Amino acid sequence: MRIVTVVGARPQFIKAAAGSRALRREHEEVLVHTGQHFDDNMSAIFFREMDIPRPDYNLGVSGGTHAQMTARMLTGIEEVLQKEQPDALLVYGDTNSTLAAALAAAKLRIPVLHVEAGNRLGTLDNPEEINRKLTDHCSTLLFCATEDARQKLVREGLGDRAYCVGNIMYDSFLHFANRPWDHPNIVDLDGAPVAVPETYYYMTCHRQENTFSDEPLSQILLAMNSLDAPVIYPVHPRNRERAQRICRQKGFGNIVLTQPVGYADSVQLTCHAKKIVTDSGGLQCEAFYAGVQCVFVLDYPVWPETMVGNRNQLARADCADILQKLSAQQVIDPSYQPFGDGHAAERICEILRRDFSTGRLNA
Numbered sequence: 498m499r500i501v502t503v504v505g506a507r508p509q510f511i512k513a514a515a516g517s518r519a520l521r522r523e524h525e526e527v528l529v530h531t532g533q534h535f536d537d538n539m540s541a542i543f544f545r546e547m548d549i550p551r552p553d554y555n556l557g558v559s560g561g562t563h564a565q566m567t568a569r570m571l572t573g574i575e576e577v578l579q580k581e582q583p584d585a586l587l588v589y590g591d592t593n594s595t596l597a598a599a600l601a602a603a604k605l606r607i608p609v610l611h612v613e614a615g616n617r618l619g620t621l622d623n624p625e626e627i628n629r630k631l632t633d634h635c636s637t638l639l640f641c642a643t644e645d646a647r648q649k650l651v652r653e654g655l656g657d658r659a660y661c662v663g664n665i666m667y668d669s670f671l672h673f674a675n676r677p678w679d680h681p682n683i684v685d686l687d688g689a690p691v692a693v694p695e696t697y698y699y700m701t702c703h704r705q706e707n708t709f710s711d712e713p714l715s716q717i718l719l720a721m722n723s724l725d726a727p728v729i730y731p732v733h734p735r736n737r738e739r740a741q742r743i744c745r746q747k748g749f750g751n752i753v754l755t756q757p758v759g760y761a762d763s764v765q766l767t768c769h770a771k772k773i774v775t776d777s778g779g780l781q782c783e784a785f786y787a788g789v790q791c792v793f794v795l796d797y798p799v800w801p802e803t804m805v806g807n808r809n810q811l812a813r814a815d816c817a818d819i820l821q822k823l824s825a826q827q828v829i830d831p832s833y834q835p836f837g838d839g840h841a842a843e844r845i846c847e848i849l850r851r852d853f854s855t856g857r858l859n860a
């Protein structure tokens with residue numbers, strides 16, 4: 498099969514690392530980077546470190562409003578699809594790149610394969626919810642990370658094309674968690690090396706809901722500053738200026754702001770952290786895989802499967818609430834494995850092989 502894969506943002510590069518490795522064993526893949534994330538430490542570092550094939554196209558689309566970005570991607574992807582004439586288009590997750598690619602392909606009657614389908618937060622206040630829903634509804638095959646996600650698709654009438662394959666991020670996580678951490682490459686915002694202390698908390702925070710103004714981010718940082726060990730916080734470019742200014746103005750000396758780190762460092766920071774505070778969907782799953790307790794700062798769960806035994810608790814962007822959740826003890830049941838076995842990419846390939854040979858992909 499000839500497959501065009503479209504990626505554009507950090508979590509998609511991480512998923513594509515596992516996806517492309519498996520796909521290219523038996524298919525021809527054309528990789529398109531929309532350009533949504535473009536800084537070296539938000540994009541190129543993942544391609545280098547994770548052996549992701551060099552994109553065949555880079556559309557250079559970033560910035561602007563959601564509509565402007567999606568519209569420019571839609572036009573660029575349509576041109577690529579018309580030129581490449583693939584048998585299918587593959588997309589990951591829920592970004593504007595995902596939606597633009599799915600729409601462009603569906604209108605050209607090219608089958609869409611959506612990996613990480615079926616996740617629902619239940620609110621359109623979350624900007625990615627629209628991308629998730631629309632992409633699922635114009636896809637031909639839906640690959641879900643969990644059984645819960647598949648059930649959500651069944652309830653939306655999409656059960657006949659939905660498969661639970663496990664979380665493809667778990668494939669990538671296992672690949673890197675099992676390596677030695679001998680060359681951490683973590684630098685502060687001025688580019689000076691950061692020595693990772695023996696005991697530390699790992700934090701990320703970049704969602705629009707927590708960073709659109711000073712108040713929520715200040716509350717989160719206030720909580721982190723009062724902890725009993727330093728906090729390593731790689732800052733997303735989106736809210737770097739705000740985080741730096743708040744920490745400086747309030748004298749939050751317990752928080753070490755760093756530039757975004759590569760995936761190997763993020764996995765190892767996760768595995769060795771005392772606890773994790775984040776608003777990232779991906780990082781809360783990685784905390785779960787690593788058995789490190791997590792507090793997820795948002796009003797609604799993203800991966801409800803992780804919210805058992807205090808392993809991942811929701812907190813409001815409120816200092817007292819975050820500290821209270823961090824003080825709880827977690828209980829781990831090792832037999833509970835909702836994200837599969839780390840072979841999601843292989844399972845996707847098996848289903849593709851079967852559905853392509855039986856003509857189901859063109860149905």
Ligand code: UDP
Nearest residue numbers: 507508731757758759760763777778779780
């Ligand atoms: N991550 C990373 N470097 C960082 C921060 C996060 O490699 O400096 C990884 C993290 O381990 C997780 C993914 O990026 O796998 C999460 O991406 P992001 O927070 O951008 O997206 P979301 O999870 O919210 O979709």
